[in-house]
Amino acid sequence: MLGTAPASLAPITPARGQRAPYRRPGANAQPVPSCWSALEPLLPRVRKPAQYVGGEHNQRITAWDAVQTRWLLCYPDTYEIGQPNQGIQILYELLNERSTAMAERAYAPWTDLEELQRQHGIPTFSLETHRPLWAFDVFGVTLPHELGHTNLLNLLDLGAVPHRSADRTVEDPIVLVGGHAAFNPEPLAPFIDAAVMGDGEQVTLELDEVVRRFKLEREPGGPLSEQDDAARHELLRRIAAVEGVYVPAFYTARYHDDGRLSRTVATEPGVPALVPKRTIQDLEAWPYPRQQIVPLTETVHERFSVEIFRGCTRGCRFCQAGMITRPVRERRPETVRQLVEEGVADTGFNEVGLLSLSSADHSAIGPIARELADTYEGSTTSLSLPSTRVDAFNVTLSNELARNGRRTGLTFAPEAGSERLRAVINKMVSEEDLLRTAETAFAEGWRHIKLYFMVGLPTETDEDVLAIAQLGIRVYEVARRYGRGNKLTLSVGGFVPKPHTPFQWAAQDPPEEIRRKLSLIRHAIKEHRGIKVRTNDPEEGVIEGLLARGDRRVAAVVERAWQLGARFDGWHEMPTLQLWRRALAETGVALDWYAYRERDQREALPWDHLDSGLDADWLWEDWQDAQSEQQLDDCRWSPCYDCGVCPGLSIEHDTGYTGGFALPVLPSGLGGSTGGSTELPSTPERYASGP
């Protein structure tokens, strides 16, 4: 055919053993080839090609030879899902601010592009300059949940980097993971080089410095220039010496004859027996990300997001995020305001998100919301605030934030249907609270309420499950009194027990049981056609459950599932469970034993050597309290109950409450508030009086 482009392009990936020259620091580096010219002709053939081109506002491009260390930061899912991730954006900005370092970003290619990449020999690439993964010093991957594990292995393999740590040499990037799922990295132990526990800001900069010094020592004439195998070991040793960094290769897991874990022990001299998490005390010192990426194509959250506080002490026993991110550290209202105003002007986003695990709990949220609402009144900029609180204050706050828009939907998360089960999970919401809140919301013109629940919680009976439907029906009756068009959605998910929570010992419900419980709910509300029920496929929790509490033996399943073709395990479009079941069968790993079995106190857990700050005895006591339906107050406004985090870190909650300030709002509780004022509280003294 005339006009056919020459088929073969120059190979992009040099053979192993010849990659070191590209990785050398500064001007000594050989120029790294870009994948762009090979990639560009393929893009018209794939879905949503704009996700692969980069070029967004606020991307940072640094010359390869201008820096000494080069990071590729990755969210192991599609751009659409991963781009808004705040963790990646914080580290991207921090590393790029450093004159000796650069960071670019990578996401997982969808299967259509992956197939073309493999056909054409195009490795995993960075978005900014389309440089190949194998040329970077550090591949920093965030693991917000467990369903990116196969994608991580695939990105390494596609990037021409051996997927097993033991097969990598000093010419390969260091594979570093962080994020919530890194608090149990054992199912990834053979594949990663290191895991960072906790807040990433400081530790990332420290690691960068370790890598930089190491690289300089590797240069000709340097102390490490001659030895290759020993050099990688030395680098891993130095990485393990950074506080909060876990190098799995330096630990081994011992098992009892019956298969239970006995303990995980350090095998390398000098590495810590217990790896502590990192915590930044003062969020004010880290006002990032400031210059947020503005995507050119659709993503799941298109807004300028500001983290208003980190940590949560509500003590919901199912919530891993709340447990591992303690203590609470607030950003000052004026800093929030400044970040928002500068960020909105810089990015052009028309939505602002005030992020945290429970944003209505910021001690100055009232003034923050009111002032921002004033600033953007009459403009097209809207404000949003994720909150799981169930109280009238939340409605007041939402009214304020919705000044510019419609009062459409409000979301509340009672999490469990019965008062008894809410005591078990420590979600302190009474039915009275919820009904009163619904009443307030519909009376003030909101049209749609969404309620979040879980089934499969510990001690749950069918009565508790049916209580979800009954509660839904009662809320719906309120809704109908205020308008025939008002709507209610019940969103019900299956509970997956997570490490470092009081429920880490609990048995997970198998999918058949979850399905049965969901159908109980559907059956009970079928007369009420106005109530919509939204559920996930119960099968989706299976892989998550296996990986969440898996140990090193589960790594064989991850590897096999990936080899069998598992990718994007969190996607409906990718039903990978059959592949996982095959991988389980082939590797002889028993799913039931890992996911559906209750543990006792004596059993060692795969993450016992990783310290989230929570005292093991306290966690166990809280698990016992859960089973006897004992609730525990939020320690921001009640006495300390010694979970272990604050003294361990020698820091404390940093909120408007500390220093004896009276609460602006009470937690919605079983034991207290009787409706009361729905006025927004004023700024707590600590903030009102300035820094």
Place this chain on the structure above:
Amino acid sequence: MTLRYRIRWTKVARTRFISARDLTSVWERSLRRADLPIAYSEGFTPHAKVSFPDALPVGVSSTGEYAELTFAAPIAPASDLAALSAALPAGMDITTYLEVPDGAPKLAKMLRVTLWELAWPPVDQTELTALLTTRSEELLAADHAEVIRHRPDGDRTIDVRPAVLALAATTRPGTNTRDAHTVLRAVLRNDGPTVRPTDLHAALSRGDVAEPHAVLRRVQGAHVPEGVRDALGGEVELLVPDVDAEAA
């Protein structure tokens, strides 16, 4: 005083992969970054008043995109639209603007024809240019030229011929002899059933010409004997590219 401006803009390099669906927010955010008082539609979900006459297929480059912007307050067009151009992603630039007087015909009406440019890689250029020249003459001499357009929802037969006003295949010498490659320029009508460059390629290829490796929407406006006159700026883009001028 008019608050409406028509602009001609480019969509090249990486931005050619931005879909028409995503383009609205790209413009809206750029307008906000440039801090220009764009007008918004009424209603619960207000949209910035930026209207595009038609959608460019994803992956196709263009130096001949147009849009109409309506502002809520007066702007200083020369400096403000330059600022907007700078706020747009690299690859998108505003190249011409025109204030819209009252009673002006609709923008879509001024964009009667498109000058498309299809380019092939620097191989077989002599034979390919000759072949495309012959095929172009044959197509122009015919009454109909039916091709099948493959779509996910089924195949459709399209008659390409009514849309084709002029065709010219040329060899562009490039910066050195190894870069010399074939270029086909086509003037296609914008009214009537849509005929895309892919349909034109299908009509000319007859199975022995590879798909062009680059497609460019050069300019839109009025058909004149030499080529197409830009609807806004008025300059004429030639049907037969002036390769000497390009080289210089």
